[in-house]
Amino acid sequence: MELIITEKDNAARRIADILSGGSMDATRENGVNVYEWGGKRCVGLSGHVVGVDFPPEYSDWRDVEPAELIDATIEKEATKENIVATLRILSRQAEIATIATDYDREGELIGKEAYEIVRDVNEEIPIRRVRFSSITENEVTNAFAEPEELDFDLAAAGEARQIIDLIWGAALTRFLSLSAGQLGNDFISVGRVQSPTLKLLVDREREIEAFDPEDYWELFVDLTKADDDAESFDAQYFYLDEEDNEAERVWDEADAEAAFEDLSSTSEATVVDVNRRTRTDAPPAPFNTTQFIRAASAIGYSAKRAMSIAEDLYTAGYITYPRTDNTVYPDDLDPEVLLDDFVGHPTLGEDAEDLLEADEIRPTEGDEETTDHPPIHPTGEIPTRGDVSDDEWEVFELVVRRFYATVAEDAVWEHLRVVAEAADRSLKANGKRLVEPGYHAVYPYFSTTENYVPDVTEGETLSLTDIELEEKQTQPPRRYGQSRLIETMESMGIGTKSTRHETIEKLYDRGYVESDPPRPTRLAMAVVEAAENYADRVVSEEMTAQLEADMDAIASGEATLEDVTGESREMLEDIFAELADSREEIGDHIRKSLKDDKRLGPCPECGEDLLVRRSRYGSYFVGCDGYPDCEHTIPLPSTGKPLILEETCEDHELHEVKMLAGRQTFVHGCPLCKAEEAGEGPILGECPDCGDEHDGELAVKTLQSGSRLVGCTRYPDCEYSLPLPRRGEIEVTDERCEEHDLPELLVHSGDEPWELGCPICNYQEFQARESESGSDLESLEGVGAKTVEKLAAAGIESLDDLTDADPDSVAADVDGISADRVRSWQAKA
DNA sequence: GCAAGGTC
Secondary structure, eight states, X not given: OEXXXXXXXXXXXXXXXXXXXXXXXXXXXXXXXXXXXXXXEEEEOOSOSEEEEOOGGGOOTTTSOGGGGXXXXXXXXXXXXXXXXXXXXXXXXXXXXXXEOOSSHHHHHHHHHHHHHHHHHOSSXXXXXXXXXXXXXHHHHHHHHSOBOOOHXXXXXXXXXXXXXHHHXXXXXXXXXXXXXXXXXXXXXXXXXXXXXXXXXXXXXXXXXXXOOOEEEEEEEEEEOSSTTOOOEEEEEEEEOTTSOEEOOBOOHHHHHHHHHHHXXXXXXXXXXXXXXXXXXXXXXXXXXXXXXXXXXXXXXXXXXHHHHHHHXXXXXXXXXXXXXXXXXXXXXXXXXXXXXXXXXXXXXXXXXXXXXXXXXXXXXXXXXXXXXXXXXBOSOOXXXXXXXXXXXXXXXXXXXXHXXXXXXXXXXXXXXXXXXXXXXXXXXXXXXXXXXXXXXXXXXXOOOOBOOOOOOTTOXXXXXXXXXXXXXOOOOOOXXXXXXXXXXXXHTOSOTTTHHHHHHHHHHTTSEEXXXXXEXXXXXXXXXXXXXXXXXXXXXXXXXXXXXXXXXXXXXXXXXXXXXXXXXXXXXXXXXXXXXXXXXXXXXXXXXXXXXXXXXXXXXXXXXXEEEEOTTSOEEEEETTTTTOXXXXXXXXXXXXXXXXXXXXXXXXXXXXXXXXXXXXXXXXXXXXXXXIIOOOEXXXXXXXXXXXXXXXXXXXXXXXXXXXXXTTTTTOOOEEEOOSSSEEEEEEEEXXXXXOEEEEEEOSSSOEEEEOHHHHHHHHHHHHTTSSOGGGGSTTOOHHHHHHHHHTTOOSHHHHHHSOHHHHHHHSTTOOHHHHHXXXXXX
């Protein structure tokens, strides 16, 4: 039996299909598809099925000096056990094995991993390697007709990368995490790809922070031909600067006003120059991963979402493999045949038919031609609208239309530039008109906005009106958007087509960036600074470039894996020698930056910093850094994760807060303003729970959701609350309840106000009515569903449990409930 | 519980 091993299931199925002429059978072994026909079996891996790691004795971060990892042994272990097990079973039964993984460096390494698994159970059989650049009948049959040998040098190049990435990444990650005391989920990560990417963002942020805006002025006028019904058009003032270049920005206010005065003194302008030219606008190249992400991002998809949809469309068979660097269609793609598949389709058919009418169809080509996968294009299989979500359809249509664009004709623009003079000042207008829509007719994602400038002739007099002097400011450079960042990574050679978008996600997960476009946090700034000071290589693109060169040397036999990894280990040893003395300093800086990321501004009570904190129950609130000396807190909305914005509130000097909750994301604003607006309505009296101990008071509050309650001013430290009706205006009367010393409330809704009375009495009556349902704990005054839930979490589910409990331990276990309050409940129960 | 690279 011949065993054929491919990089993924999809490739296994297609290769089996080609080699068997469609006659293969599919079976499943350990959940892995195996394709069988006439003495052959074909199985797909799932990329790497083994991974590198340190032995278990290195796994406790606190027990191992990070520098010890540099010379630690590195083991290979199965990461996809079921696939490895299946491969072992099939290998025992095989008489010959053929490795048919992707034709690139990582594919060679994956092939070597398979080779070792086969050899481990079967020492004798020949193991061959076939290489083909696309899975087509021609290429595959040719490759199998003349099998080759595995390239162990090329595989070793990939192994060197694995080893270097692991050692540098793990050792530096552990060092920074330990120095800052950030273990567990909040470790501080460093890596050859993520750290240079982060540095790109941090460098840009530094430019933005250092930016000093400058004022300038621009002048605009309306010009109109003398005809009766002529439409006016915009023109802009310009002058020649010291180097005789045209300039529109006027840097001096007096100069700008002088120009304004001059232009205001006349109502005519004379055309002095007319320049007409046509420009051809060539259609775009086929999609590689990066350009696909860029186009999808222009229609509102994040990099992650775009790739996830593309992967689904690929798995379903509608588009080709979405991870590719290739921008040249392979020879076996016949555009006419593919266009034919769309003929007759209700929404995509007409454009395909139009394209087929051209005399000759010649697809565009990009600069990069690789051998592993074709550019992303539709397969010819078209989903029905019901088969896919709206988003999937939108992305599918983008891929189809991009393919259309690559086989469509050039567009042609006509540019018209007019220069006029008025009161010795120069004016210019730039018009453009799309004369031949070309590929834009089938690819509507690029702007085709025209700018109207009429036909004028030299010497013609135009009327001049509506002079506007606009004061502007130079703007700081813009942050990288996700797709721009991916393009930059690609041009610097950082990461791969499959990992760049994941790297960006990783930066979000690690707390290094927030919001979109990604903005680096103070933590990110501190980590990049630490790396720049002590381990410059790991934040530089240089490290990847050197690694690429070293890998080429290994692949060509000029160097060995040991040479390259040995040298890399020495470099890292040097870095750790420097780092040792600065451990505390680095840790302090990172810890301080972590606090900066949570800082809202000064505490109105004590002047220390207010920080965004998280209660033991996971909810967010604002608390003072001076705690426990200062117990000032401000509530935050219960939905979402707070993001601190750059904007600050003028009244309180606090940063505004945005609550990130997917589609329900909203800007909360200054928490103190919100608390003042929402919360503290009229104060009713002392809080029965914490009034004695902490001076808590009851107030009428309105929540973000619009619902109202009587609650303690010390929320969230004290969660005493009483319900209020949703509707009607609440009036606080002068009459007081003798038992609870609170004012009686009136509710104005409808024609007649109704008496709610003392809010505690009202609640007790309500509880009495409701007491049959729910926990009997709810019959206690001031105890709502939320408190019942918390008590239940501490093991107290009924009044009986409560009477048996120790008040101090309950107070210790349950946030916002004091021992005194428990005692008062016990007395009543 | 570290990286980056395959793949899902």
